[in-house]
Each structure stands twice: as structure tokens, then as C-alpha cells.
Amino acid sequence: MFGLAxxxxxxxxxxxxxxxxxxxxxxVTGMVFDLKEIKAVLQxxxxxxxxxxxxxxxxxxxxxxxxxxxxIARDIWRRIEPQFAARGGRxxxxxxxxxxxxxxxxxxxxxxxx
Amino acid sequence: xxxxxxxxxxxASHRLHADALSEEDNRSLYGKCxxxxxxxxxxxxxxxxxxxxxxxxxSAIDARRLDELVAREVLQPFxxxxxxCDVAAFRNLTPTSENLAVEICRRLKRSWPTVFAGEWPxxxxxxxxxxxxxxxxxxxxxxx
Numbered sequence: 001m002f003g004l005a006x007x008x009x010x011x012x013x014x015x016x017x018x019x020x021x022x023x024x025x026x027x028v029t030g031m032v033f034d035l036k037e038i039k040a041v042l043q044x045x046x047x048x049x050x051x052x053x054x055x056x057x058x059x060x061x062x063x064x065x066x067x068x069x070x071x072i073a074r075d076i077w078r079r080i081e082p083q084f085a086a087r088g089g090r091x092x093x094x095x096x097x098x099x100x101x102x103x104x105x106x107x108x109x110x111x112x113x114x
Numbered sequence: 115x116x117x118x119x120x121x122x123x124x125x126a127s128h129r130l131h132a133d134a135l136s137e138e139d140n141r142s143l144y145g146k147c148x149x150x151x152x153x154x155x156x157x158x159x160x161x162x163x164x165x166x167x168x169x170x171x172x173s174a175i176d177a178r179r180l181d182e183l184v185a186r187e188v189l190q191p192f193x194x195x196x197x198x199c200d201v202a203a204f205r206n207l208t209p210t211s212e213n214l215a216v217e218i219c220r221r222l223k224r225s226w227p228t229v230f231a232g233e234w235p236x237x238x239x240x241x242x243x244x245x246x247x248x249x250x251x252x253x254x255x256x257x258x
Contacts, residue, residue, distance in 0.1 A: 001171060003178065068172035070116045101121035102177060105162075 010054060016097035017046065017076065022090050033089045045079040069098040073106040081108070116174040117238060119162040120181070124189050127154040128197040128209040152196060157211075158243040159188065159218065165235030175235040183229045187221040211244045215252040218242070223257060 005011065019042060023032040053059050055067040065071050073096040081091045097103040129152035130144040140148045147153065161184055165174040195201065197209040203217045219240045226237055237254040244250070 001176070066172035068167065070118070070167040070174050071172040073116065074167070103119050104174070105117040105119070107115065107117075 010056065013098050015050075015072075016100075016103075017042070018093075018095040018097075019080065020092040020095070021084060022092035033084070033087075037087060038084075041080055041083045045083060046076055069096055069102070069104045070106070072096055073104045077106050077108060115164060115166055117162050117164050118175050118177070118235070119160050119239075120177055120184070122159045122161065122184050122189060123156060124159070124193045125154060125156050126192050126195050126197050127152045128204075129153070130208055130210060131198075132208050133206070152198065155244050157192075157214075159184075160239075160241040160243075161222065161237070162239040162241070163235040164238040175230070179229050183222065183225055187225055188218050211242045211248065211250040212252075215240050215242050215250050216257060219252055219254050219257045223254060 019038065021033045021038070025032055049059055055062040055072070057063065059067075061075065062071075065075075073094050076096065077091065077094045080094075084091050092107070094106045095103055096106075129149070130147040131140050132143070135143065161180065163175045163180065167174050191201065197204050197214070201209070201217070204213070207213055219237070222237055222240070239251060239254055241249065241251045
């Protein structure tokens with residue numbers, strides 16, 4: 001099934017994450033959401049726990065869940081969606097590139113037309 | 115639901131020329147793309163599929179099976195070919211990237227059930243970059 005990706009001691013990727021929020025610009029600030037806040041949320045909830053880690057060993061739930069790009073995208077959604085929702089933001093999509101030629105889009109638990 | 119996108123590349127040549135138009139109108143409409151001996155592109159094709167992640171594998175699609183399908187239906191028949199001369203669909207149809215997207219979509223949809231037998235994953239989108247600036251997207255559901 002997994003080929004090279006199942007080699008016993010693991011392998012690495014330079015993951016690239018794109019996060020999209022949806023909404024109307026605030027009439028005062030002209031912004032849908034403060035980009036500094038987005039950056040802080042991603043840094044705290046994703047970069048710090050994930051960067052340079054062995055996902056299977058160091059980042060729950062991947063001790064128990066296979067860290068496919070699909071499952072990582074969903075886990076990132078679950079980590080960050082409440083952070084934006086608490087600040088009035090609406091997360092639209094998480095796009096995770098495993099390589100420049102392979103990426104996954106996740107839109108939350110509900111089926112959603114992109 | 116996930117949308118998984120895989121990127122492929124092939125190089126091919128084409129000439130934009132509509133038989134229904136005069137020589138002059140073809141030159142005026144298509145410009146240098148109408149030059150008589152054709153010209154080439156390094157096409158970049160993104161194929162997107164939609165589906166749930168399998169609970170056992172954590173994957174929404176087996177990318178290697180998608181690779182085999184795209185190689186057989188698109189890359190092998192198109193790579194280093196003259197699309198006008200070498201691809202039957204373009205004998206009487208101008209190989210614009212719009213028409214190329216339709217042809218690629220048709221080919222993938224036709225063989226899709228032989229590779230992916232279940233309800234999921236479904237072919238969702240084909241995106242062709244003819245150059246870095248000219249990009250064409252087609253929703254697979256629009257193609258019968």
C-alpha cells in the first residue's frame with residue numbers, strides 16, 4: 001500500500017501549509033481577519049508542535065493515527081478552527097502540501113463544495 | 115471530505131487553427147499561436163479527486179493508482195506529441211487548453227471506474243497551466 005512511505009524508520013517532508021479564512025472585511029479595519037493573529041495561531045498551534053518532530057512518535061494523535069497528509073490536514077483543522085472561531089473568524093480551508101506535486105484540501109467535517 | 119491534488123507534467127506541441135475561419139481570421143484571432151508549424155508548451159496538469167479518508171489507511175486516494183491512470187491515459191499518449199496530428203480528438207477540434215482540459219477529463223472519467231471501483235474517490239477537477247500565466251480549470255462534473 002504505502003511503498004517507500006512505509007520504510008521502518010520513517011522519512012521527512014518539507015510541508016507547506018495554506019490556511020484560508022472566509023468573511024467580509026471589517027468596516028473599520030478593512031480586514032477579514034488580522035493577519036498577525038493568523039500568524040500567531042499557526043505558530044502556536046501548528047509550527048511549534050510539528051516543526052522538526054517525528055510525527056508518529058512526538059505529535060499525538062499520530063502515535064495512533066497514520067500521519068497521511070489527509071489526516072494531518074484534518075488534525076491541523078481541529079487545532080486551529082476553534083482558535084479562529086473564538087475570535088469571530090471562519091476557517092474555510094486547510095491546504096497541506098506534502099510535496100509541490102501533491103497536496104490535500106480539507107474543508108471541515110461537513111462535505112463542502114469548494 | 116478531502117480534495118487531493120496531484121501535479122503532472124508533459125511537453126507537447128499544438129497549433130491553434132479553426133477550420134471554420136479564414137486564414138486571415140485565424141491569424142487575427144490566434145496570433146502567433148496560429149503559426150503554421152505549431153509551437154510547444156510544458157503543460158502542468160493538476161488532477162484533483164474528492165473523497166473521505168479510508169479509516170484504515172488514512173488516505174482519500176491511492177496516489178500510485180492515480181499516477182498509473184494519468185500516465186496511461188494522458189502522459190503516455192500526449193508526451194512529446196503534436197496534439198493536432200497525434201491525438202485523434204484534435205483532428206477536427208482546435209487543441210486549445212480549454213479543449214485539452216475537456217479531453218483529459220473525458221479520458222480520466224472513462225477509465226476511472228476501472229481503477230477506483232467504489233463510490234469514492236471521485237474525479238473533481240482538472241487544471242491545466244499552459245504557461246505560468248495561462249491557466250484553465252474544469253469541473254469534472256460538467257463532463258459527461
